[in-house]
Amino acid sequence: MSEYLLLILMTVVLLIMLFIKCLGKCRGVYQTVRSWFWLLAVLWLAFMLGRYGVATLGMLMSGIALWELWRVIKVWTWRDGLFVGCVGLFGLAWVWLALTVKPLSVLLFVLFAVQVCDVCQYLMGRAFGHRLFASKLAPNLSPNKTIEGAVFGVLLMMVLSLPVGRVLTDFGMGQLVLLAVSLGACGIVGDLLESSVKRRHQVKDMGAWLAGHGGLLDRMDSLLVSVPLFAVLMVVL
Template sequence: MKTRVITAVVALLIFLPLVIYGGIPFLALVYLMSFVALYEILKMNRIHIFSVPGIMSILALFLILGPNSTFLPTVEAYRLNLLIVIALVMLSFTVISNNRFSFVDMGFCVMSVAYIGIGFMYAYETRNAGLIYLMYGLLIVWTTDTGAYLFGRAIGKRKLWPRISPNKTIEGALGGLFSAAVLAVIFSLTGLLDNNMFSLIVLTVILSAFGQMGDLVESALKRHFDVKDSGTILPGHGGILDRFDSFIFVLPLMNILPIII
């Protein structure tokens, strides 16, 4: 527990100032975290980050994360073409490697890049829309996790998905949704977001549910590859994917649902 607390405090001291400042420093943080997450997920499938498919995955992730033409006008113009070339190189490598790197492995790399890239890209896009939106997304996940833990400990009896995450309960999941709804009420009453209270509650509960699903998706991934944590970069907490699995689902949806105007 002491290790978890120390890691959390140090991480917040680094993370929150960059979130608040935004701009290029926050973009650099997003790139760093996403590359670590890519390393973690490829390692699960025994794909080395500095192999040909690993390097191609890094390049594809770099392109997906690249913000609009403000920073990378030349890359922006050819982004799709470059991604197509990367895909063709990876497909060609299935032949060059005599199928040691298979079509299935290539699909795993593509989905890994999409899974991580889209989630972290929207971290930057959400911050650009306004600090309040990114903070709200973070608070939805933290409030949901805290509520699920407390309700699960207090009244949790029925397992939510025992084969995927044996410690989660239905009561805990519902408690997480309830806690997120309370957060929406607080934000509505204080006028921090412009949405009316009812719509904000509904949208927040949807985001809370998908945040919990994001957690389960990563749990299922770890079960499939028989690993306990995605990594060890955060002592007591695991890897970047372990900490940001819910955000990968929540932040894109915040931009799709009518919360960010």
């Protein structure tokens, strides 16, 4: 089921990419969409290889993220060490989930919820930002994030992820609501943690090899706290 869903997503992204290319404009958007296609392709390959493939993907993600940190950070502080610990904890939690969670497509639901939440926060922030709250979510860390975007973004993600969760997991509706809200909130925390590292070391992106996204750590920052929390919830639930 998860492999077929990834193939559908890859097909949709490929069609969007071809459409943008035919327009001959929006080069930055085209590069971002193209990067999404390759990310989905790698994810599809990992799920095709089964549990060990998904576990290996988690180890590779952690390794690349640590390499990006080592390359960017010149003077280390205890906060940077704490962030490195978050990356390592993410890797351990991902591998444990990949080898134990049933069905394996549950991990795809986690990825969907967290990544879609980023998009929902952006859309809700653009639509309702500063309508209810004068202050921003964390102006010193991420000046563009609004409280409205965070709150309504998580709620929108929850609505979108519930039907996906019913297909990919065996959880009940109440469990899916709890998971969606928890994953969305933790995704925001992970994003802010990475923003604090970048602001402290005055870098815009952790890397430049993933066009339109920055480095891999810029793409997976929302997973750093949400995946370990999900591992804990899997034990509890």
